[in-house]
Structure formats: structure tokens, C-alpha cells
Amino acid sequence: MKLSSSTIRLIIPAASLALLLAAVFYMQPRAMSYTGLNLLFNLAVPIALATIAQMLIMAVNDLDLSMGTFVSFCACVAATLLQTSPATGILIFLGAIAVYAAIGVVIHVRQLPSIVVTLGMSFVWGGLAVLMLPSPGGSAPVWARWLMTAKPPIVPMAIVASILIAAVTHFIVMRSSFGVVVRGVGGNDRSVERAGWSVIRLRAATYALAGFFAVLSGIALVGLTTSADANIALRYTLLSIAGVILGGGEFVGGKVSPIGAVIGALTLTLAGSFLSFMRISPDWQIGAQGAILVVVLALRLALNRLETREKTQ
Amino acid sequence: MITAHERQEVVAARGIRVTFGAVKALDGADLVIHSGECLGLVGHNGAGKSTIVNVINGGLTPHEGTVSYSGSTDAHGIATARANGVRCVFQELSLCPNLTVNENTRIMHAGLKGWNWRARALKLVEAQLAEVFPGHRIDCDSTVDDLSIAERQMVEIAISFAGTDQPPKLVILDEPTSSLDAGLAAQLMAYIRRFVGKGGSVLLISHILGEILSTCDRVVVMKDGRVVADRQASEFSTRTLVEAMGNVVREQEWQRAVDKPSGTPVLSMPPRRGRGLSFEAYRGEMIGFAGLGGHGQTQALLDLYLSRNSNWWPSRAEELAFVAGDRSLNGTFPLWSILKNLSIASLGGLSSRSLVDAGREKALGAGWKQRIEIRTPDMDNRILSLSGGNQQKVLFARALATTARTVLMDDPMRGVDVGTKQEVYDILRSEAATGRTFVWYSTEMDEIRLCDRVYVFREGAIVAELVGDEITEKNVLASSFAAGEAA
Numbered sequence: 191m192k193l194s195s196s197t198i199r200l201i202i203p204a205a206s207l208a209l210l211l212a213a214v215f216y217m218q219p220r221a222m223s224y225t226g227l228n229l230l231f232n233l234a235v236p237i238a239l240a241t242i243a244q245m246l247i248m249a250v251n252d253l254d255l256s257m258g259t260f261v262s263f264c265a266c267v268a269a270t271l272l273q274t275s276p277a278t279g280i281l282i283f284l285g286a287i288a289v290y291a292a293i294g295v296v297i298h299v300r301q302l303p304s305i306v307v308t309l310g311m312s313f314v315w316g317g318l319a320v321l322m323l324p325s326p327g328g329s330a331p332v333w334a335r336w337l338m339t340a341k342p343p344i345v346p347m348a349i350v351a352s353i354l355i356a357a358v359t360h361f362i363v364m365r366s367s368f369g370v371v372v373r374g375v376g377g378n379d380r381s382v383e384r385a386g387w388s389v390i391r392l393r394a395a396t397y398a399l400a401g402f403f404a405v406l407s408g409i410a411l412v413g414l415t416t417s418a419d420a421n422i423a424l425r426y427t428l429l430s431i432a433g434v435i436l437g438g439g440e441f442v443g444g445k446v447s448p449i450g451a452v453i454g455a456l457t458l459t460l461a462g463s464f465l466s467f468m469r470i471s472p473d474w475q476i477g478a479q480g481a482i483l484v485v486v487l488a489l490r491l492a493l494n495r496l497e498t499r500e501k502t503q
Numbered sequence: 504m505i506t507a508h509e510r511q512e513v514v515a516a517r518g519i520r521v522t523f524g525a526v527k528a529l530d531g532a533d534l535v536i537h538s539g540e541c542l543g544l545v546g547h548n549g550a551g552k553s554t555i556v557n558v559i560n561g562g563l564t565p566h567e568g569t570v571s572y573s574g575s576t577d578a579h580g581i582a583t584a585r586a587n588g589v590r591c592v593f594q595e596l597s598l599c600p601n602l603t604v605n606e607n608t609r610i611m612h613a614g615l616k617g618w619n620w621r622a623r624a625l626k627l628v629e630a631q632l633a634e635v636f637p638g639h640r641i642d643c644d645s646t647v648d649d650l651s652i653a654e655r656q657m658v659e660i661a662i663s664f665a666g667t668d669q670p671p672k673l674v675i676l677d678e679p680t681s682s683l684d685a686g687l688a689a690q691l692m693a694y695i696r697r698f699v700g701k702g703g704s705v706l707l708i709s710h711i712l713g714e715i716l717s718t719c720d721r722v723v724v725m726k727d728g729r730v731v732a733d734r735q736a737s738e739f740s741t742r743t744l745v746e747a748m749g750n751v752v753r754e755q756e757w758q759r760a761v762d763k764p765s766g767t768p769v770l771s772m773p774p775r776r777g778r779g780l781s782f783e784a785y786r787g788e789m790i791g792f793a794g795l796g797g798h799g800q801t802q803a804l805l806d807l808y809l810s811r812n813s814n815w816w817p818s819r820a821e822e823l824a825f826v827a828g829d830r831s832l833n834g835t836f837p838l839w840s841i842l843k844n845l846s847i848a849s850l851g852g853l854s855s856r857s858l859v860d861a862g863r864e865k866a867l868g869a870g871w872k873q874r875i876e877i878r879t880p881d882m883d884n885r886i887l888s889l890s891g892g893n894q895q896k897v898l899f900a901r902a903l904a905t906t907a908r909t910v911l912m913d914d915p916m917r918g919v920d921v922g923t924k925q926e927v928y929d930i931l932r933s934e935a936a937t938g939r940t941f942v943w944y945s946t947e948m949d950e951i952r953l954c955d956r957v958y959v960f961r962e963g964a965i966v967a968e969l970v971g972d973e974i975t976e977k978n979v980l981a982s983s984f985a986a987g988e989a990a
Contacts, residue, residue: 196646367620370606377599384562384597385611386585444601 196447198497199438202490203453206436210460210482217467228346230463231456232414235338235351236261238455239407240426241433242359245451246400248434249363250375250393251442252297252304256312257404258427260286262420263319264408269328269418272409276331283405290401291394298393312427319420326419330412338413351410352452359448362399372396376444433458436486457486510537512574513673513704514559514589520567521554521728523888528554529565530728536673541695541705543719543736545712546748546920551728552708553890556675559706560584560591573672588672590663592679596655604628604643604650604658614667631665632657635694636687652682652829660691664698674698675706680714681917684795684946685980692718710920711947712741724748745921769822769909769940770807775799779964782807784909784942789935791954791974792944794983799963800944801828804911807942824848824907826898828914828944834898835886842868842882845897848905871900875930892923899927909940916950928953948976959983 214230215222221230240261247254254260264286272279293311297304340347363369374382375392383389407426412418435441436457437450461482465475514536521529529551536542546552557563558570561584569576572587598607605624609615615624629643641654650658656679663674676695680688688711695705695718709715715722715736722739724732724747732747739747772782782803784790792800804825811823827834836844846853846864853863868882875896879889886894895915902910916924931953935941945951957974959967959982967982 365621367609367616370602370609374599374602374606374610377601378597381597381599382610384560384581384591384593386582386613387610444599 198493199445199447200450200453202486202493203437203450203457206486206489207453207457207460210457210464214460214464214467217464224344224346228348231346231348231352231459232338234456234459235348235355236407236411236414236423237426237429237433237459238352238355238452239403239410240423240430241437241451241455242355242448243400243403243407244430245359245434245437245439245446245448246363246372246396246403247304248376248431248439248441249373249444249446250396251379251444252308253431253441254308254400255305255427256308256315257430258424259312259315259319260401260404261408261411261423261426262418263315263322264405265412265415265418265422266319266322266328266408266420268334268409268412269330270322273329273331286405287398287401290404291398294393294395294397295390298390316420323418323420326417328412328418330416331409334409334413335416338410352456356449356452359403359452363446363448368395373444373446376442376446429455429458432483436483438490510539512536512571513538514570514572514587515574516555516559516565516568516570518568519555519558519565519570521551521558521563521565527728529558531568532725532728532730534559534723534730536704536706538672538704539699539702540720541699541707541718543715543722544706544708544725545710545715545722545744546725550725550748550920552725553677554728555725556591556677556706556708560589560675588669589675590671590673591675591677592659592663593677596652596659598647598655598659598662600648601646603646604641607647607658608662608665611662612665612667627665627667628658628661631661635661635664636690653684653687656682657687664694670701670703673704673706675708677708678710678917679707680709680711682946686795688714712744712921716741716744748921770810770942772803772807772810775803775806775964779966780958780968782958782965784940786908786940787935787938788956789931789941789954790943791951791957792942792960793951793957793979794960794966798960798983800960801913802963803960803965804913804942804944808911821906822908824902824905824910826902826910826912826915828912828917830891830894830898835894837885837887839886840883841877841879841886841889841897844886845871845882845900845904848901852906867904871904875900875926892919895919896923896927899930903930903934908938909942910934912941912943912945914944914946916945916947924950948979951979952976 218226220226240257244254244257264283267279267282267286271282293307296302297307338347342350363372371382371387371392372395375389375396379389382392408423411423415422433454434446434451435454437447437452437454439446439451458479461479462475465478470478512535514534516532516534519529519532519534520527532551532555534544534555544552544555554563558565561579561581564579570579572583572589599610602610605621605628608624608628609620612624612627615627625643632639632641632643636657639654639657641650641658647655647658660676660679664671679691683691692714695707699705699720707715707719716739719736722732722734722736722744723730724744726748766785768783768785770782770784774781792803794800808823808825831837836847839847842864845868849867850859850864853860853867865882871877872879872882877889877896877900878893886897889897898915902912916927919927928950931941943950943954951957952974954974955971957969957979958965959969959979961983967978969978969982
């Protein structure tokens with residue numbers, strides 16, 4: 191059977207994750223346990239959710255530079271209002287999702303570059319987060335804490351959650367007809383429009399769904415850390431973009447892969463632990479993390495080139 | 504024979520006026536399509552064909568005039584047109600390249616809802632492909648990206664003809680055969696006749712007049728935004744059709760360079776893939792790459808270009824210029840003005856101390872505008888404000904304005920009208936006379952006949968070389984098919 195190009199796309203991220211995992215286990219055999227795996231991948235869950243949100247935005251050829259501040263804002267809401275008065279908290283989250291939909295509409299109607307709009311929004315979310323929680327603090331809602339620290343049998347929660355996220359979003363984005371049309375907007379929005387679909391509505395729905403996953407990311411993050419501060423997730427903007435690209439997605443053309451995105455998020459998290467196990471000083475860690483990214487992406491380019499060469503022969 | 508007025512009107516556009524700024528795209532055009540007929544629409548680039556198609560399919564609201572679907576004028580828009588069974592295959596391919604064939608079918612057919620739509624979409628498109636193009640060998644689970652340009656066009660045509668609950672009433676085909684080879688085009692034309700025979704209607708836009716005359720019942724000729732002729736196809740011949748469009752039919756035979764080329768070749772290439780003939784081009788020659796579409800001609804052109812340049816460290820190749828075939832993919836800079844699009848390749852010569860001399864750039868633009876008649880009031884307009892043929896002219900001017908002595912052309916005349924083609928042919932001839940060499944891949948026989956020497960490609964290798972009077976359709980076809988018949 192001939193491998194489809196989307197399967198080939200998944201090989202590199204999966205292989206790099208397996209390789210990193212093998213290296214970590216080799217250096218620290220004790221990580222090869224229930225607790226070890228949970229510790230390794232715990233922080234990957236919110237990153238995976240943020241990566242999925244970013245992936246949805248990238249599926250319609252846009253980019254969200256406010257992901258980090260938005261997740262921070264959601265974490266602040268989750269640590270304060272959602273815990274003290276859940277109804278208000280949920281209302282705020284619904285409002286935030288509506289704002290995301292509105293951003294999608296504005297970007298589409300005014301033909302604005304999404305980078306500019308979301309960069310502007312990142313300051314809005316950042317400001318709101320500081321208003322919610324001027325100094326680090328707050329506490330996680332009990333159910334979020336319970337969910338993130340649950341101990342299912344055999345497989346640790348972090349892994350279960352990652353698989354669940356990948357499966358659900360794979361169904362939404364790759365299998366459902368909503369996902370097909372969304373990716374169609376990324377591939378060729380004019381033809382989707384000519385076929386009678388409302389691209390404004392599609393973009394609004396995509397942004398709203400992305401907002402929803404970002405909200406989940408914020409709640410999951412608070413569930414893990416038990417408290418929040420206004421700058422808790424600033425790294426997520428670039429991490430989420432790197433996760434999507436690492437997982438085989440592309441910036442334009444609606445080529446995305448939810449499974450790949452989750453794998454990408456896991457790989458990024460693992461790269462950090464790997465470097466700590468290597469006893470690389472924190473001063474060098476960010477650079478080394480970048481080097482890992484470069485290697486993986488170079489591998490993918492090489493594979494793409496091989497694929498096109500095969501096609502022309 | 505049933506006369507037109509006895510049949511039911513499917514779509515009628517009457518007295519349509521559309522203006523884009525100062526340009527009158529449509530100036531009171533009428534177009535009525537009845538059920539059970541194939542209507543041919545011909546005209547120059549910029550005559551208003553694409554505009555009237557956009558009005559009919561609801562993408563464009565006319566500034567004046569009425570559009571009625573099955574006699575009712577109540578509503579207008581894309582949704583109304585689709586609800587009335589109007590489907591459109593556009594000139595530029597309009598599938599989503601990142602989706603699979605069946606996912607594209609889902610996008611085009613809103614009726615494929617609910618559980619298990621994938622399997623139903625697959626069945627629908629496979630059945631339709633088999634009906635239009637028997638023996639097509641397209642895997643409908645593969646991504647459109649992985650298909651060749653001809654296969655994409657086949658898929659798009661099949662998707663448009665397919666019907667979920669009811670078959671389409673009117674299918675508009677805008678240059679459907681531009682990327683198909685002769686065999687596939689014949690299959691499509693035969694299918695159109697069957698479709699029309701069952702009561703459907705087709706609006707066929709093509710620059711290949713033979714197709715129009717053999718397939719259509721009625722032919723409408725447009726010129727400058729108006730309908731200038733509307734008659735039964737049987738009353739037209741190629742000559743009268745071209746005359747109605749406003750072109751004078753010219754003798755296409757050229758005085759070929761009779762002398763056997765001599766001296767050192769300006770470009771050469773060893774036999775490709777270790778078989779067939781080697782390639783050589785001499786100064787002032789016009790060389791054609793013929794054969795069925797997709798048999799390695801484009802790759803050969805790219806290899807020729809790379810033979811003078813490096814894939815690792817590309818530099819500006821001074822002696823070679825390339826005219827791309829796929830305008831939107833690798834030809835135009837869509838956000839730039841016409842002038843910028845034209846001058847990009849010769850900026851080095853136009854600048855002093857690495858600053859572009861705006862005066863000289865303008866002069867270059869004005870010169871080429873006059874020489875190849877780019878139809879625009881202002882060279883500072885966006886390139887996309889031009890019709891397809893005029894965009895292509897700009898791309899030609901871009902290559903010819905450079906100092907390059909050799910020009911490689913990758914089927915550049917796709918979807919360009921007869922008049923424009925004749926103008927470009929004249930320019931090419933005069934340039935060749937001054938010693939420029941042209942290597943020209945074309946899928947059209949008329950263009951191949953213009954060349955001094957022709958290499959016929961089959962399965963990635965050059966299988967025949969035809970010189971002078973040997974260049975005939977018969978010989979080219981014979982060389983393109985020879986192995987298939989022997990096997």
C-alpha cells in the first residue's frame with residue numbers, strides 16, 4: 191500500500207518523540223515508570239491544548255500571537271473567579287470565546303493581517319490578566335485540581351489526556367465535515383466561497399473553537415500549578431507555533447495535523463527535561479532547545495524533498 | 504431539430520452592465536441558455552466572458568440588467584445560482600490542494616451531510632470520473648496536491664458534473680481542456696454531448712475553436728463586453744468565427760530558417776534518463792518541446808535552467824530567462840503593479856548604485872506597453888486588474904526585457920486568446936531574428952508548428968527530432984504514441 195502524504199508527515203514528529211524518549215530513558219531509567227512518565231509529560235497537557243488552539247487558527251492561514259497572554263488570562267480567571275463564583279467565571283470564558291469569534295470576523299471582513307490584530311489583542315489580554323490577578327496567587331478549582339492529578343490505572347493521566355485530546359481533535363479537524371471545510375478555507379478560500387459556504391461564519395467558528403481550547407489550556411495549567419500569575423503562560427505563544435510546525439503543520443495552505451500537534455507539544459516538553467538530564471546549564475537550555483527544533487525541522491525538509499523527488503519520477 | 508425558443512430557459516442574463524472603475528467589463532450583454540443545449544462562448548481576452556460567467560454564477564452583482572434562473576428573477580447570489588443547479592469549473596483550478604479528492608467533493612456538494620459522508624462522496628466522485636474519463640486511474644483518496652495538473656482538472660470537472668440528489672442543470676466550463684491532452688479532451692467533449700442529450704445544458708468557453716465547433720449547438724461571440732454574434736454552430740467555420748471575434752485570420756506559415764544550424768550550440772543536454780536523443784539549441788532558433796502533456800517537458804526546461812545555475816546557491820542567470828506556465832503559482836506577484844511585475848527581472852540594468860532609477864523603469868514600462876499592447880490605462884494598476892491573457896503578455900515582456908539571449912517557455916499560452924497569441928508569435932519571431940533563442944514547451948499544435956525544430960517527448964525522454972517541414976500534427980502524434988501501440 192502506498193503511504194499517503196499525511197502519514198509521511200507524521201513519521202518525523204513521531205520518530206523524534208520516540209528518539210527523545212529513548213534518550214531520556216537511557217540516561218534516567220527511573221523515568222520509565224508511572225510516576226516518572228507523569229512527571230515528564232504533566233506540563234505537556236496545557237501546552238498540547240494551546241497548540242491545538244494555535245493549529246486551528248493556522249488551519250485558516252492565520253497566526254495567533256496572543257495565545258500566551260490569552261492562556262495566562264484564562265489561568266488567572268480560573269484561579270480566581272472560576273473558583274470563587276463559578277457562574278461568573280464561566281460567563282467570562284464564554285465572553286472571551288465570543289471575543290475570539292469577533293476577532294475572526296474582523297480579520298476576515300476588514301482583510302486585516304491576523305498577526306497585527308492578535309499582537310494588539312495580546313496586550314489587551316495581558317492587561318486584563320494583571321487586572322484579575324495583580325500579584326501571583328489564587329487557587330485552583332477543586333475539580334480542575336482533581337482532574338489534573340487523577341491517577342488512572344496503568345497509564346498516567348498526562349498520557350491519557352494527550353491521547354484523548356489528539357483523538358477528539360483529530361475527529362473534529364480531520365474527519366468531520368466541519369473540519370474539512372475549515373481546512374478548505376486554508377487551502378483555497380475562494381473555492382469554498384464559490385461552493386456556497388459562508389467563509390465569515392467558518393472563520394468565526396474556527397476562532398471560537400480555538401478560543402475554547404485555549405480556555406481549556408488555561409484551566410489545565412491552573413489545575414497543575416494550583417495558582418496563577420499574569421505572566422504564567424507567556425511562552426505558550428511561540429511554543430504553540432513551534433508545536434504545530436514540529437508536528438507536520440504548515441503556516442499556510444491549511445495543512446495541519448492534530449495528532450502531529452499533540453506529538454509536537456509532547457516533544458517540546460520532553461526536550462526541556464532531556465536537557466536537564468544532560469546536565470546542561472539553564473543558561474544554555476533555550477539555545478539547545480532551539481537546536482533540537484532546527485534538527486527536527488531539517489529532517490522534515492529533507493523528507494519533503496525526497497517525497498517530491500519520488501513524485502516526479 | 505428543435506429550435507431554441509421551444510426549450511426551457513435555464514439561465515437568462517439580459518442587458519447586463521458591469522463596470523470596474525473606468526473599465527466597462529460588460530456593456531449590455533445578453534446571454535440566454537436553454538435546457539438541452541451546449542452553448543459555446545468565444546471572444547478575446549478581456550471581451551467579458553469571465554465577467555458574464557461570474558454574473559451567472561452569482562459571484563458578481565451586475566450594475567444594470569437582470570439575471571433569471573428558470574424564469575424567476577427574485578434572488579441573486581451564489582446560493583441562488585447553486586440552488587438552481589448552476590455549477591462552474593473555473594479557468595484557474597479551484598480545488599483545495601490540501602484536501603483529498605473526496606473531501607473536495609464534500610465542499611462542493613453541501614448535500615453530502617451526515618454520517619458516512621466520506622464513503623458516499625468517494626462513491627459519487629469515482630462513479631462520475633469513470634463516466635466522464637473512462638480508464639482515468641486517479642486514486643480518489645489521495646490529496647489533490649499529489650495529482651498532476653491534468654488530473655486536478657479532471658477531478659474538478661467530474662465533481663461539477665456529479666449530482667447528489669439532483670443532477671446539475673447548467674455546467675459552466677471555462678477553458679476545461681487547457682491542461683488536458685487530446686485524448687482526455689475528446690472524452691470530455693463526448694461526455695458533454697451525452698450530458699446535453701439527457702437534457703442538461705453546458706456553457707463551454709474555449710480558445711480551441713475546433714472544440715467549440717464540433718461540440719456546441721449554438722455559439723455566442725463576445726467582443727468589448729457585448730454579444731456580437733449568436734448563431735447555430737453549423738453556420739460557423741473556424742474562419743468566420745475568428746472574423747466575428749474581430750481577428751483577421753493570418754497565414755500561420757512562417758518562413759523557417761532553412762539553413763542547418765551550425766557553430767556551437769548555446770544550450771545542450773545529454774539524453775535524458777539515459778535514453779532517447781540529446782538536446783541542442785543554436786543561436787536564433789525557435790525550438791519546440793512537443794508530446795503529450797506531462798511527459799517530462801517541464802522538468803527538461805527546469806534542468807536546462809539549472810544547468811546554468813546552481814540549485815544550492817542560486818544566482819541571477821544572466822543568459823537565461825524563464826516564462827512560467829502557471830501564472831498564479833509562479834508567474835505574477837499578485838500584490839504588485841503591472842510595471843513592477845514587468846521590470847523585476849531587469850532591475851539590475853535599471854539601477855545605478857543599487858538604487859532603481861524610476862525614470863528608466865517607467866520608460867521601459869511605457870515602451871513594452873506600446874509594443875505588446877498591454878490593455879490598461881495605467882501601468883501602476885495592480886497586475887490582477889488585467890485579464891489573464893494580458894497578464895501573460897506582461898510575463899513575456901518581463902523575460903524579453905532582460906538581456907538574456909535564451910528564453911525558456913513552459914506552456915505559457917494556456918488560456919490566451921487567438922488575437923493575443925498572434926501578437927506574441929510576431930514578437931517572438933522578430934526576437935528570434937535578432938539572434939535570441941527560444942525553447943518552447945507547448946501543448947498546442949499550432950504553436951509547435953511555428954518552431955524551427957521540435958523535440959518530441961515521451962515518458963521523460965526525447966524520442967524524436969522533427970525539422971522544418973517534418974513538423975506536422977501527424978508526425979508529432981506518431982512519435983508521442985509510437986511505443987504505446989508497439990507494446
